[in-house]
Amino acid sequence: MASSCRSWRPGRGRCLRTCGTVLVLFMDLLSQCVNGYMSSPHVGQESPYPRDAQQGPVFTSPVVPASASVSPADEESYTSMCPSGGLCNRLPADCIHCDYQHNCTYKKPASFSCKPKKGVHCVGESGQQQTSFLLSVICQFCWQLDPSLYRCSNSTNCMTVSCPRKRYNATCDVLEHVHCLGKRTFQKRLFCNWTGGYKWSTALALSITLGGFGADRFYLGQWREGLGKLFSFGGLGIWTLIDVLLIGVGYVGPADGSLYI
Incomplete structure (x- = not known):
């Protein structure tokens, strides 16, 4: 009984020493990980975005580069169309910087510092x-202007005759x-x-x-329909009458999808 106890105690001591060593190494490794995380650059610093931007959108004036940061090429591009010595309030919009504020009343005159x-x-x-x-401007965004005050691109890839x-x-x-307020170049959905x-x-x-010979269809660029009318003698007159009605009301138009003059 005594010999068995003596042989068991050294094994238990080695087991405890091994477990203690493993525990110390684990705690040391854990402390190094925690110290490395706390010393990293992203901890303890504020967000790169201002707090106002995090809380919600804030309307500000258009961002305009400082005059010192304007390259000579950019300066020459706008100074060539800016009259020298003229009235300040008559200068084109690309020749001035304005501190536009969006809290004005829509369609009412407002003065801005430029x-x-x-x-x-x-x-x-x-x-x-x-x-x-000071520049007096009607309070409205550029996309709210009358269509006569801006130019838009035209598309020839859409069908005008459709319902x-x-x-x-x-x-x-x-x-x-x-x-006007906002961006001077904008997108709009326009009719073809x-x-x-x-x-x-x-x-x-x-x-x-x-x-009856398909001349109307040939004129509109619809060659297949024109040949069909030609060889069927206008569908024995029925197709001819139908086309007169359809072209008269504008339902049948040019094959390219454009409008009549």
């Missing part, structure tokens, strides 16, 4: 050169001397309104006189 860009010289009503001035009438994404640019030069009166006249 200054000419680097290299642009202008004068006030008294004839003295000014570095800052419902199709639209396309147009890129619009505000005219130079028009001042291009024309290939086909006249409605000509198509209708051909349909009434030579529709």
Whole structure:
């Protein structure tokens, strides 16, 4: 009994020493991981975004590069279209910086503080050169302007003769001397309104006189329908009458999808 106890105690001691060593190594490794994480750059620093941006969107004035950061090439591009020595409030929008505020009343006049860009010289009503001035603008965003105050790209890839009438994404640019809030280049959904030069009166006249030979369909660029009418003698007159009605109401149009003149 005594010999068995003596042989068991040394084994138990070695087991305890081994477990203690493993525990010490594990605690040392854990402390190194914690210290490394706490000393990392992303701990204890604020977010790179301002707190206002985290709480919700804030309307600010358009971001304009400082005059010192404008490259000579960019300066030459806008100074070439900016009249020198003219009235400050008559300068094109690309020639000035304005501190637009979006808390004005829609469609009401509002005054904003502006200054000419680097290299642009202008004068006030008294004839003295000014570095800052007040500009009176109707409070509205650029995309809210009257269509006559901006130009939009045209698309010839959409069908104008369709129900419902199709639209396309147009890129619009505000005219130079028009001042407005927001971006001066914007996107709009416009109706397809291009024309290939086909006249409605000509198509209708051909349909009434030579529709039995497919002349109206040939004129509109619809060759297969024109050949069908030609070899069927206008569908024995029935197809001819139907085309007169369809072209008369504008349901049948040019094959390229454009509008009549």
